């Protein structure tokens with residue numbers, strides 16, 4: 073059986089590996105010219121933990137993880153206004169919690185492709201899927217290249233992210249499925265020894281209204297910056313010709329010297345995207361199925377994008393592994409959606425619940441967040457904190 077996968081993000085890489093291990097012939101097409109370095113620190117917990125353990129990816133992830141001691145909210149002068157202990161945070165998340173840079177998760181999944189016998193998974197960078205023809209008998213995709221190409225397969229998996237081209241081609245325009253959460257998020261990494269030394273092992277977040285800057289010290293004198301800001305009228309993920317760096321500088325001036333320093337070092341084109349969810353009535357059409365953010369983005373508010381990408385991809389591959397004929401594919405895809413949709417929907421609901429605590433819109437919401445964080449030592453309040461602060465799904 074042959075699968076073509078659009079997108080070598082976390083979901084696409086894990087699906088490719090697992091299908092390859094199951095004996096499928098896999099062609100993985102990625103539009104960027106190599107693995108992408110963008111992205112900030114992500115919490116890894118929830119369904120992805122068990123899935124990563126089961127497929128043998130967890131130890132690679134744990135090896136790349138950072139040790140976070142606490143999450144500190146600070147005022148403009150750098151004084152801590154509230155602090156969340158990370159070990160307690162880990163308990164909220166069900167015990168196992170890794171802090172990982174998004175590109176490190178992607179690298180771990182890429183390295184794990186070595187476990188597949190040579191030639192079973194072919195990965196092509198700089199290969200954007202430009203058009204798709206999908207029927208009940210198979211799928212045919214055109215690759216923009218260069219070189220241009222056409223790939224035919226028994227199955228097409230659209231793992232091409234929140235702005236999925238496969239979804240647009242097969243299911244309809246993004247505007248039908250994208251649910252903006254009235255925020256944008258940006259991320260970039262800078263080399264800055266002084267800041268790096270100042271905040272080691274602490275996740276620093278500004279305790280501010282309608283915008284929040286965060287930073288975490290990485291290995292080798294680097295600092296990962298993370299900026300979230302209100303974008304109430306945001307309807308689409310992609311903005312016109314505004315420079316993202318200029319927009320960030322305008323949005324974040326006045327938050328104190330640390331943020332000013334980060335903004336001074338911000339690259340011209342940081343990762344900068346709408347905070348949104350993807351909500352669809354169905355994830356499969358003919359021999360095409362969507363996976364990961366393409367069909368069920370939960371947003372950073374749910375804190376589980378990477379975890380769900382791994383768990384969803386592993387489940388899809390498990391269900392497809394025994395398939396030996398084209399006729400079995402469509403029922404297998406239906407089974408995948410039946411089993412996976414409730415998990416995604418629960419995480420999406422948790423993400424939406426967390427919105428006001430994550431980015432307060434006024435002083436009252438900010439006070440409430442401070443109160444909740446300070447109350448974390450009270451017995452019995454842990455589930456409330458988990459739901460309000462991080463919108464997490466506890467299992």
Ligand SMILES: Cc1cc2nc3c(=O)[nH]c(=O)nc-3n(C[C@H](O)[C@H](O)[C@H](O)COP(=O)(O)OP(=O)(O)OC[C@H]3O[C@@H](n4cnc5c(N)ncnc54)[C@H](O)[C@@H]3O)c2cc1C
Nearest residue numbers: 079081082083103111112200201232233237364365377381
């Ligand atoms: C550059 C980048 C930075 C990110 N940073 C963060 C972050 O800091 N925090 C966070 O919570 N989430 C971040 N995300 C989202 C996070 O990675 C996902 O929520 C999660 O990992 C689910 O991944 P996914 O594989 O479904 O989608 P994605 O990680 O979005 O991967 C989709 C892949 O498909 C590729 N692609 C898109 N269109 C095509 C096409 N037509 N043909 C071929 N390939 C295509 C993209 O280049 C990308 O590599 C980021 C995503 C990207 C791409």
